[in-house]
Amino acid sequence: MIKIQGIRKRFRKMQVLSDINADLKKGQVIALIGPNGSGKTTLIKCILGLVKPDHGTIFCNDTDITESVDYREDVGYMPQIGRYPDHMKVGQLFNLVKDIRQRKKNVDEELFYKFKLDTIANKPMRTLSGGTRQKVSAALAFLFDADILILDEPTAGLDPLSSDILKSKIISEKEKGKLILITSHVLSDLEDLATDVMYLHEGKHLFTKSIGELHAQTGEEKLSKSIARIMRDQQKTETIYLKIAK
Amino acid sequence: MLKISRYVLYDIIRNKVMIAYTLFLLITSMCLFQLEENSSKAILSLMNIVLLVVPLVSLVFSTIHWYNSYEFIELMLTQPISRRKVLLSEYMGISSSFLTAILIGLGVPILIYEFNAVGLSLLLVGCLLSMVFTSISFLAAVKSRDKAKGIGVALLLWFYFSLLFDGLLLLLLFAFSDYPLEKFTLVVSSLNPIDLGRIFIMLKMDVSALMGYTGAIYKEFLGSNLGLIYTLVIMIVWAIVPVWLSLRSFKKKDL
Numbered sequence: 001m002i003k004i005q006g007i008r009k010r011f012r013k014m015q016v017l018s019d020i021n022a023d024l025k026k027g028q029v030i031a032l033i034g035p036n037g038s039g040k041t042t043l044i045k046c047i048l049g050l051v052k053p054d055h056g057t058i059f060c061n062d063t064d065i066t067e068s069v070d071y072r073e074d075v076g077y078m079p080q081i082g083r084y085p086d087h088m089k090v091g092q093l094f095n096l097v098k099d100i101r102q103r104k105k106n107v108d109e110e111l112f113y114k115f116k117l118d119t120i121a122n123k124p125m126r127t128l129s130g131g132t133r134q135k136v137s138a139a140l141a142f143l144f145d146a147d148i149l150i151l152d153e154p155t156a157g158l159d160p161l162s163s164d165i166l167k168s169k170i171i172s173e174k175e176k177g178k179l180i181l182i183t184s185h186v187l188s189d190l191e192d193l194a195t196d197v198m199y200l201h202e203g204k205h206l207f208t209k210s211i212g213e214l215h216a217q218t219g220e221e222k223l224s225k226s227i228a229r230i231m232r233d234q235q236k237t238e239t240i241y242l243k244i245a246k
Numbered sequence: 247m248l249k250i251s252r253y254v255l256y257d258i259i260r261n262k263v264m265i266a267y268t269l270f271l272l273i274t275s276m277c278l279f280q281l282e283e284n285s286s287k288a289i290l291s292l293m294n295i296v297l298l299v300v301p302l303v304s305l306v307f308s309t310i311h312w313y314n315s316y317e318f319i320e321l322m323l324t325q326p327i328s329r330r331k332v333l334l335s336e337y338m339g340i341s342s343s344f345l346t347a348i349l350i351g352l353g354v355p356i357l358i359y360e361f362n363a364v365g366l367s368l369l370l371v372g373c374l375l376s377m378v379f380t381s382i383s384f385l386a387a388v389k390s391r392d393k394a395k396g397i398g399v400a401l402l403l404w405f406y407f408s409l410l411f412d413g414l415l416l417l418l419l420f421a422f423s424d425y426p427l428e429k430f431t432l433v434v435s436s437l438n439p440i441d442l443g444r445i446f447i448m449l450k451m452d453v454s455a456l457m458g459y460t461g462a463i464y465k466e467f468l469g470s471n472l473g474l475i476y477t478l479v480i481m482i483v484w485a486i487v488p489v490w491l492s493l494r495s496f497k498k499k500d501l
Contacts, residue, residue, distance in 0.1 A: 011500075045501070050500070050501045052498055070326055072325060072326035075324075077324045083317040084317050084318075087257075087260070
């Protein structure tokens with residue numbers, strides 16, 4: 001569904017992405033993993049067209065994404081840090097997005113109600129806490145039943161209960177055969193979600209492997225442990241990330 | 247596109263600044279018309295206020311509004327909406343709210359006290375200047391990521407157009423006073439929309455008789471119907487080109 005070909009991006013002197021190639025297919029749940037600053041968010045922003053790559057092309061459903069913006073009809077995006085107009089009320093925000101997508105009906109409001117956003121529909125966005133904002137972002141991403149879901153650190157900042165609601169929602173969407181791209185540093189969260197792991201390191205795409213392959217390669221049962229092992233093998237010096245994986 | 251413009255417009259109307267601006271224009275023009283015996287004197291004072299205030303408010307307010315609606319713009323761009331649509335509807339939303347402010351704040355008093363060619367040309371110049379300077383502010387805002395820098399650039403541009411430009415022009419005229427510069431000044435004043443607006447209004451008034459030989463040249467050209475069309479075209483070019491340039495750089499921008 002999404003094909004990434006030779007994406008390169010540099011911000012001033014820093015090469016953020018160098019020659020990324022990937023082919024993401026329907027039904028996959030891809031865990032995009034890498035240390036801080038490895039280019040995960042930039043890659044996601046490239047797919048969304050928020051960041052323009054210096055080289056390379058991205059195809060979504062076989063059309064170049066620079067040709068038209070219609071492909072974003074099929075994309076639900078949950079940003080890492082949701083930034084919304086301050087004075088806008090929660091209810092207004094949802095109405096605005098529905099209005100702009102011209103979709104009044106057949107929207108998926110499951111998360112909207114499960115996160116009890118209907119009870120705070122009259123609160124302005126600026127009064128919301130970080131976690132509640134995160135809930136709003138999640139509910140917006142799932143609102144249009146999009147075939148491609150891009151979730152940037154979905155569970156960061158959510159309380160365990162909400163995190164569980166979101167995870168079970170992701171699983172139920174996965175069963176519908178959607179393409180889901182998740183980045184997260186909480187590897188245990190990805191454990192029961194991911195089918196494949198895409199590993200970025202300093203802007204380079206080191207590998208994409210299915211969970212089965214990873215387990216076979218490392219002989220570890222848990223995703224967090226196998227990732228940790230791979231990192232240990234690859235980068236003896238990279239100690240920071242290991243702490244997180246443990 | 248209109249849908250997004252409507253949200254922008256709604257957002258601006260809730261913002262009290264636009265209402266204050268409308269009231270300021272309304273009260274100032276009402277007062278001037280009431281106080282001055284001679285209505286053309288009132289128009290002259292009003293013109294000076296309009297030529298100073300309208301560009302300033304358009305530049306600064308639009309620049310700040312752009313930065314404040316950055317989140318809104320980001321949200322729009324994750325939806326299936328092109329960057330072109332987002333930028334143009336922002337522009338339409340802001341400039342239409344300025345036009346409304348001018349039409350109420352200036353239009354109503356002019357309609358009551360001075361409904362003639364001079365009054366209407368002042369109204370027209372007010373509207374055109376709002377569009378021109380909103381457009382210029384977009385260029386300043388899109389080009390600079392930093393808010394303080396963007397607003398600083400907008401203010402500098404205002405200084406340039408309202409103060410510096412006239413000084414430079416005067417310097418030029420002094421330096422080359424031995425040469426016939428009438429046609430030259432005509433062309434150069436097209437480089438500053440405020441000057442063009444001022445000349446355009448002045449020529450509709452009696453005071454234009456006091457402007458000497460250059461005034462006569464101006465009157466002959468800008469006072470005619472051709473001059474009206476010329477002014478309109480130049481002003482519209484001034485309104486379109488900066489927005490177009492900002493659109494070009496906005497399309498390449500990383501958010």
